Amino acid sequence: MRKPRVGIFDFACCEGCQLQIANMGEDVLGLLGSITVMEWREAMSEQWGKRLDIAIVEGSITDLHAVKRIQQIRKRSRVLIAYGSCATIGGVNGMKNNFALDDIRKYVYGEQFAAFATEATKAVHQVVKVDYFIHGCPVYIPEVVTVLKNALQGIPYYVPDYPVCVECKMNENVCMYDKNVTCLGPVTKAGCNSWCINSGNICYGCRGLVSNPNEKGAQDVLAKYGIPMDLILKKMNMYNKCKELD
Amino acid sequence: MKKQNVKINMEYLTRVEGHGNIVIDVRDGKLKTCRLDIVESPRFFEGILRGRSIFEAQHITSRICGICACGHSLASIQAAEDALGTGRPLAPGSIQYLRARP
Numbered sequence: 644m645r646k647p648r649v650g651i652f653d654f655a656c657c658e659g660c661q662l663q664i665a666n667m668g669e670d671v672l673g674l675l676g677s678i679t680v681m682e683w684r685e686a687m688s689e690q691w692g693k694r695l696d697i698a699i700v701e702g703s704i705t706d707l708h709a710v711k712r713i714q715q716i717r718k719r720s721r722v723l724i725a726y727g728s729c730a731t732i733g734g735v736n737g738m739k740n741n742f743a744l745d746d747i748r749k750y751v752y753g754e755q756f757a758a759f760a761t762e763a764t765k766a767v768h769q770v771v772k773v774d775y776f777i778h779g780c781p782v783y784i785p786e787v788v789t790v791l792k793n794a795l796q797g798i799p800y801y802v803p804d805y806p807v808c809v810e811c812k813m814n815e816n817v818c819m820y821d822k823n824v825t826c827l828g829p830v831t832k833a834g835c836n837s838w839c840i841n842s843g844n845i846c847y848g849c850r851g852l853v854s855n856p857n858e859k860g861a862q863d864v865l866a867k868y869g870i871p872m873d874l875i876l877k878k879m880n881m882y883n884k885c886k887e888l889d
Numbered sequence: 890m891k892k893q894n895v896k897i898n899m900e901y902l903t904r905v906e907g908h909g910n911i912v913i914d915v916r917d918g919k920l921k922t923c924r925l926d927i928v929e930s931p932r933f934f935e936g937i938l939r940g941r942s943i944f945e946a947q948h949i950t951s952r953i954c955g956i957c958a959c960g961h962s963l964a965s966i967q968a969a970e971d972a973l974g975t976g977r978p979l980a981p982g983s984i985q986y987l988r989a990r991p
Binding site: 656657659661662686687706708734739741742748750751752759760761762780877878 | 901904905933936948952
């Protein structure tokens with residue numbers, strides 16, 4: 644049996660999530676033993692352009708050229724995986740949607756702004772059908788391995804729909820709020836093993852909001868620690884701005 | 890020297906961050922066209938950073954490029970330090986300390 648053909652594609656993004664595959668370490672050998680990478684612009688020169696079994700798509704859709712390209716990729720691949728925050732929830736590119744498009748174009752490029760075509764940022768699933776989601780900015784490699792295993796076997800993968808706090812508590816971290824720092828753990832989807840908080844950083848909410856965030860609970864926590872509401876709302880739209888287009 | 894014709898139309902530069910095309914056209918040994926097209930849609934980092942806290946700025950600017958995220962992080966932190974007018978704290982062992990040493 645031939646090995647599944649995989650293509651890795653990028654749209655507007657930093658391409659750090661693809662780099663995570665290259666940084667996988669030992670796992671990458673096992674991965675390459677079970678798939679054939681046909682296209683991967685960041686790491687190889689070869690092009691394929693024909694049918695694929697799995698397309699891994701990174702980055703958000705920010706112009707009409709990208710819309711056409713993603714539709715082409717969807718057409719020639721059996722399974723499409725949205726890979727990394729930019730693809731799954733819009734990511735930091737979504738912050739652009741906070742401003743009027745022409746204003747921000749003028750601010751950055753001056754009077755010549757018309758030369759830089761752009762559209763409101765969209766996540767991949769807002770343009771074409773997506774079969775698997777791998778959240779994270781950057782992606783968490785153990786999760787990538789799990790999703791790829793599932794995709795190769797054709798079984799679904801469900802992103803955990805409980806907050807990061809669950810994993811964080813199991814990792815026995817001291818709560819960031821007790822250190823007087825705002826953290827988005829209480830409302831963000833888990834699955835990253837509270838990676839950032841384990842390393843002393845806060846949760847920036849890169850995996851997107853849980854489907855049913857406990858707003859009242861979050862308000863109580865904010866009130867208890869005397870944190871203004873607009874601070875946390877601003878932090879939330881760092882990654883979640885594109886959600887409004889769902 | 891022999892006069893050569895060279896035509897390169899390279900769609901998508903590989904092994905770099907960002908999408909670029911290179912077009913080179915040499916006719917009879919003379920360069921007619923030499924162009925680097927950046928075809929990726931801009932992401933407006935200068936614009937989206939407006940109104941953000943300096944503590945968030947570093948997190949955002951490191952997303953400019955996943956390959957050289959460290960450089961963008963450091964630049965952002967240095968800009969924040971300059972804005973605050975605190976100068977570089979020379980804590981022993983810090984990167985600034987190592988760089989300040991002769």
